[in-house]
Each structure stands twice: as structure tokens, then as C-alpha cells.
Amino acid sequence: MANDKTFPEVKTNPLTEAAKKRLSRSMMFVPGNTPKMINSADIHGSDSIMIDIEDSVPITEKDTARLLTAEALKSRKFRAETVVRINHPTQTPYGYDDLDVIVPAKPDMIRLPKTEDVSEVEIVAKKIEEVEKANGWPEGTINIIVAIESVRGLYNVREICHGPRVVAIALGAEDYRADLRTGKHKPAVELLFARQTILHAAREAGIRVIDTVFSDVKDPQGFREEVEFIKALGYDGKSCIHPSQIKIIHEVFTPDEKEIAHSVKVLNSYADALRNNKGVISVDGKMIDGPIVVRAQRVVDKARAAGIKVELEEGAEYDVK
Numbered sequence: 112m113a114n115d116k117t118f119p120e121v122k123t124n125p126l127t128e129a130a131k132k133r134l135s136r137s138m139m140f141v142p143g144n145t146p147k148m149i150n151s152a153d154i155h156g157s158d159s160i161m162i163d164i165e166d167s168v169p170i171t172e173k174d175t176a177r178l179l180t181a182e183a184l185k186s187r188k189f190r191a192e193t194v195v196r197i198n199h200p201t202q203t204p205y206g207y208d209d210l211d212v213i214v215p216a217k218p219d220m221i222r223l224p225k226t227e228d229v230s231e232v233e234i235v236a237k238k239i240e241e242v243e244k245a246n247g248w249p250e251g252t253i254n255i256i257v258a259i260e261s262v263r264g265l266y267n268v269r270e271i272c273h274g275p276r277v278v279a280i281a282l283g284a285e286d287y288r289a290d291l292r293t294g295k296h297k298p299a300v301e302l303l304f305a306r307q308t309i310l311h312a313a314r315e316a317g318i319r320v321i322d323t324v325f326s327d328v329k330d331p332q333g334f335r336e337e338v339e340f341i342k343a344l345g346y347d348g349k350s351c352i353h354p355s356q357i358k359i360i361h362e363v364f365t366p367d368e369k370e371i372a373h374s375v376k377v378l379n380s381y382a383d384a385l386r387n388n389k390g391v392i393s394v395d396g397k398m399i400d401g402p403i404v405v406r407a408q409r410v411v412d413k414a415r416a417a418g419i420k421v422e423l424e425e426g427a428e429y430d431v432k
């Protein structure tokens with residue numbers, strides 16, 4: 112049973128509630144003109160599959176990719192969350208055609224790349240609303256993930272995060288680096304401001320936040336270090352381009368036994384303290400109070416979402432969003 116002690120409300124878009132229950136550690140890009148990769152994508156176990164009809168698809172293949180993607184979505188049920196990256200509706204001549212074909216195929220999310228202004232989100236949201244209504248689907252059947260890939264987008268990020276149907280945001284670092292006129296560094300100092308800014312805007316709006324791709328598939332150690340880094344910043348998950356990167360993301364983002372055991376101890380001890388009218392206690396020599404309890408509950412929630420059984424004593428559960 113949930114404990115009735117309340118913590119500060121995290122503001123949320125109501126449409127995010129269903130989306131938030133999903134695991135969102137890994138989002139794998141799959142080029143939309145590669146039927147073989149689309150067909151096998153689900154077996155690799157990423158939390159989300161992002162079929163791309165934007166930059167991994169050449170102009171000559173846009174029509175094919177759009178139709179193949181729609182057909183795949185309509186003809187089979189994916190275990191993973193499905194996302195389709197469309198071409199931008201006003202920056203390219205392909206975006207409206209993408210929306211016409213992809214939205215009726217009912218992906219879980221549309222990814223709007225190179226988002227610079229909330230008005231662009233409104234174009235996508237309007238199309239989704241029309242299709243949902245025409246088909247009698249509940250509002251929020253299809254939501255939007257925006258990608259920030261330019262300085263202009265970054266400066267407008269707070270408003271974009273509050274755009275209609277926006278439930279998640281990602282950084283598109285390759286385009287962002289190009290716009291910034293910098294290159295790739297190790298560690299990626301050039302991305303720190305964007306990563307932090309996007310993260311803060313996402314938290315303020317109560318939406319999920321996913322980091323960019325790491326394109327060197329042959330450098331698993333470098334990849335792991337980057338995943339650990341963005342997790343430490345506060346990100347919910349990471350995009351990837353190759354199945355071999357999924358396991359690393361899940362290892363980093365799934366709480367381990369030690370972390371879970373400590374969180375359970377914190378929650379049980381705190382519930383016990385409250386029963387004894389104490390608001391602050393010590394567990395293993397460390398002070399425990401409200402914010403530490405919130406973090407412990409999030410560890411338990413993440414572990415359970417990943418399929419790990421975690422039991423807490425009566426009255427030690429919190430709804431921390």
C-alpha cells in the first residue's frame with residue numbers, strides 16, 4: 112500500500128502517465144529502408160525501436176522507407192515501444208507525406224527531428240489529433256518525442272518541452288555539433304551545456320529525457336563511459352545505432368543488487384521511523400530524509416519496471432512519479 116506522506120509534486124503532462132510506465136533505457140535507431148533490420152529489430156531487446164525515415168535514408172528511398180515502415184507497424188505487434196523519426200515538416204519537402212502515411216499506422220511516438228520552435232510540434236500534434244479522432248482512438252494513443260539538434264532549438268527548449276503531446280526529448284548531437292561549429296571530443300565537452308539544458312527543461316516539464324547516439328560501434332568501453340556519464344547527469348536513457356550497444360545501456364541503467372538492497376533498507380527504515388514520529392534517521396551511518404527516500408523509491412520502481420521482484424514492508428511505498 113502506498114504511504115500517504117507526500118513529497119513535492121513533479122509537474123507532468125497528463126499524457127505522459129502511460130508513457131512513463133514504460134522502460135525507457137534504450138532507443139535503437141533502425142533505418143526505415145532496411146526491411147531485414149526492421150524485421151529483426153525487436154529480438155535485440157531495446158526498450159524502444161526508432162525506425163528512421165530522416166537522415167539514415169537517402170532522398171531516393173524516402174517513399175520506400177515510409178511505406179515499409181507503415182507496413183511493418185500495421186502488420187505486426189512489436190514488444191518494444193515504437194517510434195518513427197519523420198522528416199521535418201517545414202524544413203524538408205517530405206515531412207507532411209511522412210505524417211500522412213505514418214500516423215495512421217499507429218506508432219507509439221513520432222520523433223520530430225531538428226525541432227526549433229513549438230509551432231513545429233503543433234503541426235505534428237494537429238495531424239495526430241485528426242487521425243486519433245477519425246479512428247476513435249483514445250487521446251494520447253500517439254505521442255511526440257522532440258529532438259534538439261541546433262542552437263536555436265536549444266534556446267527554445269523550455270517552450271518545446273511543454274508543446275502538445277510532448278512526452279520525451281532527445282539530443283541530436285551530430286547535427287548540434289555541426290550547428291555549433293565544433294567537432295567531436297572525448298570526453299564530449301562541447302555537449303555539456305546542451306545536455307544539461309535539455310535535462311533541466313525536461314525535468315521542469317515532467318517528460319522523459321534520452322541522450323544522443325554514440326557512433327563508434329567498435330568502442331564498447333568508450334560507449335559504456337558515455338552511458339555512465341549521462342546517467343550521472345540524470346538522463347533516463349540513451350539512443351543507440353547497433354544491437355551490441357543495448358546490453359551496455361541496460362547494464363548501466365538497471366539498478367544492481369547492492370543498490371536495490373540499500374534502497375529497500377532505506378525505505379523500510381524510514382517507514383519504521385515515521386511510525387515512531389521521527390523525520391530523520393541514520394542508515395549505515397548516513398542521514399536519511401525525504402529526498403533520499405524519493406531516490407530510493409525510484410531505484411525500486413526502476414528495478415521492478417525491469418522485471419526484478421522487490422518487496423517492501425507495509426507502508427514503505429511511495430508514489431514519487
Ligand SMILES: CC(=O)SCCNC(=O)CCNC(=O)[C@H](O)C(C)(C)COP(=O)(O)OP(=O)(O)OC[C@H]1O[C@@H](n2cnc3c(N)ncnc32)[C@H](O)[C@@H]1OP(=O)(O)O
Nearest residue numbers: 139140141142148149151152163166167285324352353354
Ligand atoms: C546522426 C544520425 O542521424 S544517427 C541515426 C541514424 N543512423 C542509423 O539509423 C544507423 C543504424 N545502424 C545501422 O544502420 C548499422 O548498425 C550500421 C550501418 C551502423 C552497421 O551495420 P552492419 O555493418 O550491418 O553491422 P553488423 O554487421 O555488426 O550487424 C550485425 C547484425 O545486427 C543487425 N543490425 C545492425 N544494426 C542494426 C540496427 N540498427 N537495427 C537492427 N538490426 C541491426 C545487422 O543487420 C546484422 O544482422 P545479421 O547478423 O542478422 O546479419
Ligand SMILES: O=C([O-])CC(=O)C(=O)O
Nearest residue numbers: 282283284285286323324
Ligand atoms: O538524434 C541522434 O542522436 C542522432 C542524430 O540525428 C544526430 O546526432 O544528429
Ligand SMILES: [Mg+2]
Nearest residue numbers: 166260283286
Ligand atoms: Mg540529426
